[in-house]
Amino acid sequence: MSARQPHEERPGDAWIVALLFALAFGYDTVEAVTNLQQLPLLYASAGIEASTPWWLLIASVALPAVLFALSLWIGRRMRLVGKAGVMLVALAVSAQASLLAEQLARQIAVAALGG
């Protein structure tokens, strides 16, 4: 049996990298769940609870898991660096989606208060 080369990938490496990215996507999900709990209270305190963007809050909770699953699927036949690159792109898109959700929630609140 030949010795393993230093740069050779082990099967477990991909799982370790996926686990690390899962933690990051998990943080995004926790943040979205916090928003799902807190934002309706904020809207209610401003008297605009009817305008609470439930669709946006629920989509924000689901999106990190969807993006993580997509990145696993897209990178399934790639080498470790490729898998990590795809997962990093997915994490970056998740971050962009969080910022977009924040902007939309702000605009919805402003429109409700102004109307």
Add this chain to the structure above:
Amino acid sequence: MSRDDDALRWEGDEDLDLEPSADDGDRARSGAAAPAAREARPRGPLGWLALVLALAATVGWIVVMFANPVQQPSLLGLVMYQLGELLAVIAPLLWWWCVDRLAPLERRAPWWIAGLVVTAPWPLVAGVLA
């Protein structure tokens, strides 16, 4: 010289810091360390156009960051939020680069176009339309 003796001497250690050459024996032939970066991957005009648009999207996200300063209640929250902002800013270029390096040549164009749509600075667009 035994391994223990060798460990106590400096001679020859400089060679350990050198980058391995391409014809460095079994490792290069194994394919495990074959660098994708050395493959010929012509980009063509669409690739360069996609890069310019990705750069423009990055600038758009930087504008979004500066237009919406946010305060966080904790240091961890602030660090994570700023990390998210950094990721959001580099996302267009990161997408472009990953497609350039990883996608098969014939599938790069649709992936680049998809990246431009997905990573466009949508908060900026939403703010302008509001």
